[in-house]
Amino acid sequence: MPNNNKELTLSAPLSGPVLTLTNVPDAVFASGAMGDGIAIDPLNDTLYAPCDGEVIHVARTGHAVTLRADNGAELLLHLGLDTVELQGDGFFMLVKEGTRVSNGQALLRYDLDKVAQRCKSLVSLLVITNGEHFQARPITLKGVKVGEPLLHVVPRAPGAGQLDDLEVGIEVSGQIRIAHRGGLHARPAALVRQTARGFKSRSQLHFGGRSASCDSVMGMMGLAITEQAEVHVSCRGSDAEAALQALLASLSTALAEEAHSRAPQVLTTRHAAEEGVLHGVCAAPGLASGPLVRLDGIQLPKDPGGHNVEEQRQRLLDALAQVSQDIQLTLENAKARRHVDEQAIFSAHLALLEDPALLDAAYLSIEQGSAAAHAWSRSIDVQCQVLRQLQSMLLAERANDLHDLRQRVLRALLGEAWQFEVPAGAIVVAQELTPSDLLQLCAQGVAGVCMAEGGATSHVAILARGKGLPCLVALGDALLEQLPGQSVVLDADGGRLELTPSAERLAQVRQAQSQRAALRAQQQTLAHAPARTLDGVDVEVAANVASSAEAGQAFANGADGVGLLRTEFLFVDRHTAPNEQEQRQAYQAVLDAMGDRPVIIRTIDVGGDKQLDYLPLPAEANPVLGLRGIRLGQVRPELLDQQLRALLQIRPLHRCRILLPMVTEVAELLHIRQRIDVLGAQMGLEQRPQVGVMIEVPAAALLAEQLAEHADFLSIGTNDLSQYTLAMDRDHAGLAARVDALHPALLRLIAQTCAGAARHGRWAGVCGALASDPLATPVLIGLGVRELSVSPPQVGEIKDRVRRLDTAQCRRVSTDLLNLPSAAAVRQACHQHWPLG
Known part of the structure; x- marks a missing residue:
């Protein structure tokens, strides 16, 4: 049994000059991403065991072997650099996995001349791959012969109880396909690390013949694990099985925010040379003008060394x-x-x-x-x-x-001041801004940002889009040669930074900005008035919110109610479920923030791409087709009952409307209605809240008439309805631009939903992203939608759009749109019939 308290002296596995890892001509090993250790430039043709231990991994291509020493240290012995590309040619492995070996025993031989001529370098590594528990202290940095003392392995101080836990624990492993868009980059790696730290077991990822501790974000990123790649996960300790399942779920479930942080579709084009204009990539749309201000990073003077x-x-x-x-x-x-x-x-x-x-x-x-x-x-x-x-x-x-x-x-x-002073209205240029820089610049009121480097999927780009700040990236080094103070025009939509705009051009931009600001101000002054079409049809414009604070913003912006309260905000980012009292208070706070207006509260919609730490669900090959929405309530009824009891305690109850997600058949609706009746009777209530159904799968749209017979209203979730109808993942980098809810097939389902609701005197609304698209407003009204739930800042804009429309004309045109061949054709027709602006 390993004894992690014991120090260990490793003998040289090869003969030759010794190098520190920082001097190894390979960035991954030199960085320590693989672990701490030492390197030898070998002069002999045989690799020997540096200590007693067990062979726990043999590379398929015969160029590397991993031992577990008797004190638990795991030692990767890697012969040469990039030797995996030789596919085993010239290597002869002398041991198998599971073999017990002694110090000095031959592990593998290789054809020194053949390998040396074909690989990047013969420099070979001895690396401790579980460096979270051990550290390496070199004994010598001079040349060594096989068997001479080379390295001390010293245990790091373990946390309380950690040692015993690893000793008595089991080791389990599993494989999973990475679901995170773009692979295992910083944010998903941080999530994996957070998951691993919730358990006592030691966990590792294995990919491409290399391993990394789940405790190291850099180590995991260094594995270069791509999207949809299969990785091996191993866990060792008393709670290894639970840790493994949690890590597999974390790796196989895309981040919830990835749906919101998707970069705009970028088409790479070659621009003709244009004097006075720099071309870049649009990371966040918009048009702005202002004086150019440059931000420089910190430059360090030369370090003389010899410090204490x-x-x-x-x-x-x-x-x-x-x-x-x-x-x-x-x-x-x-x-x-x-x-x-x-x-x-x-x-x-x-x-x-x-x-x-x-x-x-x-x-x-x-x-x-x-x-x-x-x-x-x-x-x-x-x-x-x-x-x-x-x-x-x-x-x-x-x-x-x-x-x-x-x-x-x-x-x-x-000791430099963290704050930097930038005048409001400036166009900031830099080599590459950081997320922290961007937040500060937004607070100081800059008009736009430009970067010589960066990309449209960077964290800065994500934040800029969220803040509505025009942003261009990848403008090149010429950006940094521009003189500060000059007036420039940032046309992010066109991917242009105009360095020498004429006075007329600057005036044109300022006029466009003024007109936009004036229009927004005008829309806001009328935002609290009803939205009524030219021919007298009332359309309710509500808001999508996720907290009482957002509800307050919606009320201030003139929302007629809350069209969708996402209750997941109460359940995520915590280790235990919210109790009934906490839920009741949160829902009541939203109702109180909305004055006398109705609030539609959706029951918990997790599963799929939204997982809860305290509600482990099995890893699913297709999470969005698995246990999510109302289906979760069927397998965990106590969770849904608790939420329903909290909702039934809201006062006044008539302003509360309950919305059920992911319904596919009438029986699901009837079951929840029965549960509400039973719970209401137990609580001595005479009144029941309205209950509606989300139309977000094609089955629900096709059964809209049957559902409307038993539901009080129908609310169309166009985000999920789009991906389920078109069979395209809306988070897929290559398909996202094609998941357009104005596709004629989607419009036909919306039309059928509205017709089914009308036959029973029910109203149909839209709470998906399509409701916030002004281009779609006349189409939805023409198809029979009478409630639009939008983002709070857009309430005034959408109400203004409704007031300029004639319902009868919308109906005629929308009926014709159902026969068009594509979403692009629908959008073009909408621009012709109902131009924006």
Whole structure:
């Protein structure tokens, strides 16, 4: 049985000169992403065991073997660099997995001349892959012969009870296909780390013949795991089985915010040379003008070295603690405002700030005499190099998150003010801005941002879109040569930064901005008035909200009610389910925020791409076709009953309307109605709230007439209805642009839903994203929709759109649209019949 308390001396497995990992000509090994260890440039043709132990992995191509030493240290012995590409030619493995070996026993032989001529380098590695429990201390950095002392392996201080847990625990493993769009980049890796830390067991990911601890975000990112790749997960400890299931679920479930953070469709085009114009990629749309202001990153002077190790180590510790506290405040602020994208981004930053690959590299540099600032900066630069060499554009963009941490920690170390003063209305240019920079710039009222580097899927781009801030990226180094103070025009929609706009052009942009602002102000003054068409048909314009704070915003913006309260906000980001009292208070707060207006509350809709830590669900090959919505209530009725009891306690009850998600047949509706009657009787209630059905699967739309017989209203969720009807995942990078709810097939289902509702005197509304699209407003009204639930800031705009329409004309045109061949044809027709602006 392994004894993790024991130190271990490893003997040289090869003869030759010794190198530290930082001198290995391979960015992944040099960065420590694979683990701590040592390297040898071999002079002999046989690899020997450095200690007693068990062979736990043999590379399929025969170039590497992993041992577990008797003290539990797991040792990867990797012969040469990029030797996996030789596909085993020239290698002869002498042991098998499960073999017990002795110190000095031959493990593999290789044809020294053949391998040396065909591989990148013969430099070979001895790496501790479970470095969260052990650290390596070199004995010598001179040449060694096989069997000579090479490395001390020293256990790190374990957490309380951790040692015993690993000793008595079992080891389990499983395979899963990565569901995260773009693969295992920073945010999903941080989620995996968070999941792993909830268990006592030690967990690792294995991919492409390499392994990484689930405790290291950088280590997992260094595996370069792509979307839909199959990975191997292993867990060891007393709760290994539970840890494994949780990790498999985490890896196989796309992040909820990915649906909201999708980058706009970008078409790469070659622009003809145009004097005075720089071309880039639109990361966030918009038009703006203003003086150009440049932001530069921190540049460090040359480090003379020879610093006091303990003093520099403490300085870095203090700076890290300060930055961690700052990020935690940003994270809490984002959570309070229910900004899902910001939460995900800064949670990942917090995880990176604690990453052992970053910290160990920085502390090692300090021990070698570097100043804390230079050690931290060097550690970040090495990891950025790793990400950029992984041949993944998405991972290369994630290096920007590391730059953010570099700047924040350096400011804390050097005493530079975190704040930078930028005048309101400026167009900010930089090599590459960080998420923290962007939040501060938004608070200072800048008009737009431009970056020489960056990408449309970067975290900065996601935040810019969420803030409505025009943003261009990938403009090139010429951007940084521009003189500050000059007036420029940022046309993000056209991918252009106009450096020498004429006075007429500047006036044109200012006029367009003024007209837009005036129109918004005019719409807002009438936002509280009813939305009535030219021929006298009333259309209710409600708001989609996820908290009482958003409900208050909706009320202030003139919403006629809440068309969709997503109750998931109460259930996510916590370790236990909210109790009945907590739910009742939250729902009551939303009703109170809406004055005397109705509130539609959707019962919990998790499962699919929305998972709960305390409600483990089996990993599903197609989560969006599995246990989600009302189906979850069928397998966990106590969860739904608790929510229904909380809803029945709201006062006044007549303003509360209950909405059921993912209904596919009448029996599901009747069952919930019966449960509400039973619970209401138990609580002594004489009144019952209205109950509606979400139409978000084609089956529900086709059965709309039957459902309307027993429902009080129907609410169409166009987001899910689109992907289920078109058989296209709306989060799929290659298909997302084609998932358009104005597709004629969707319009036919909406028309059938409205007709089915009307036959029983019920109303039909739309609470999906299509309701917020002004181009779609006349189509929906023409098909019979009488309630539109939109994002709170758009209430005034959509009401203004309704007031300019004639229902009869909308009906005639919309009927013709059902016969068009595509969504693009529908949109073109809408622009012709009901132009925007």
